[in-house]
Amino acid sequence: MSASGSVASGVPHLDVDPFAMGFFADPYPTHERLREAGPVVYLDQWNVYGVARYAEVHAVLNDPATFCSSRGVGLSDFKKETPWRPPSLILEADPPAHTRTRAVLSKVLSPTVMKQVRDRFAAAAEERVDVLLEQRSFDAVADLAEAYPLSIFPDALGLKPEGREHLIPYASVVFNAFGPPNELRQEAIARSAPHQAYVAKQCQRENLAPGGFGACIHAQVDEGAITATEAPLLVRSLLSAGLDTTVNGIGAALYCLARFPEQWQRLRADITLARNAFEEAVRFESPVQTFFRTTTREVELSGARIGEGEKVLMFLAAANRDPRRWERPDSYDITRRTSGHVGFGSGIHMCVGQLVARLEGEVMLTALARRVASIEITGEPKRRFNNTLRGLDSLPVTIIPA
């Protein structure tokens, strides 16, 4: 336990555990408590500072020199503990090292590249909807939110067909590992060896099909942008963060549109709203709930003094529903101006795959809205518990064709 004397006076102490099952089941009352307690809070359970208001979350995200990532973006401080896997060269890095690797992934996942894959992604969405219209009743998580990204993203990366069943379990480990040493994290890491072995192998140049995102990363070695030892770790970033996140993003959009049928009808009336309907679901549900930073110096944040080497937990989901920033924050509104939400983060570490996520979300919701008259939830949705990701394990639905 860090000495309580190092904790700034005036910073409210809260006894909430934002990594407990009870919290995951319904985080919203606690999010409100965190926001209303003050601009900066201290969580005694894990000895970390927390920010849950939009302004402070945005400020921390946009000051990477003070709130660094190289000491880990989970609770574990890489300066004091050995990371469970070799650190990411982009997520868990600071400038100037980060600037170079980030540029490589930005290039591989650029708007220009999205133009090239758009037709393929859209055709796969239509095919998925063909299947679902045959089924009529299905699990919107397994048969849609997972099945659709699995039908395009591993191919887009250039992965071999064998072993892809490791992808979602691996991502689940990665996102659980950002949390504290609770049961979720410990069990995830304990079972991670086969998933890690699969991922390490797939990241090698010879295992990635030509023309895919993975091969494009390795091609940057020939350009001199990165070294041959760095390339596999950058491919690993796409394997870690490129699939489960979009599964939960698409799942969030489906869950919203099924729960709020008037929004579904608005979308059907104007299909050009599909992209924003997805974006608003990312704000509303915030599939990535939290990330940590570590202070590189003593800093004053909104009147609170935080010492050097302190972990700061950013509640992205709470910021995305902060009434100081958003009108009717608890309403899912597909016409909302969503620009500025922090569901993808903000600043230099803002999700480098955000264009892939939006493209997948847009083409899937477009295909559905064109051909499905209504989506009805036919059973109790089950939640999937993860220290960082928020999403469902199953969502039984029945769709009526248009």
Place this chain on the structure above:
Amino acid sequence: MPTISFVHPDSNSEHVEVSDGESAMQAATRHGLDGILAECGGNAMCATCHVYVDDAWVARLPAMAEDEDALLEGAAAERLPNSRLSCQIKITPELDGLVLRLPKRQV
């Protein structure tokens, strides 16, 4: 407080007052202007705040960085010699009266 204009594809103009330190994109989204999406919120990642700078103003803007140049290649509407990303145009008093034309589409 500088004022800048956005000209819609139908030739209608909207005048927007810019607060200290804001980019053209930030001023546009704060005023709820249609035609600037800014999906990434101003982090130079998405190319959905594309504008065509009025000919009279092109040379008066600071030169673009490499990342802006690369992103513009992926903009949804045609890239022209006067294309810029409005999130990268920081409005200074010298840019009072700046005219930016909006493309037909941002995605």
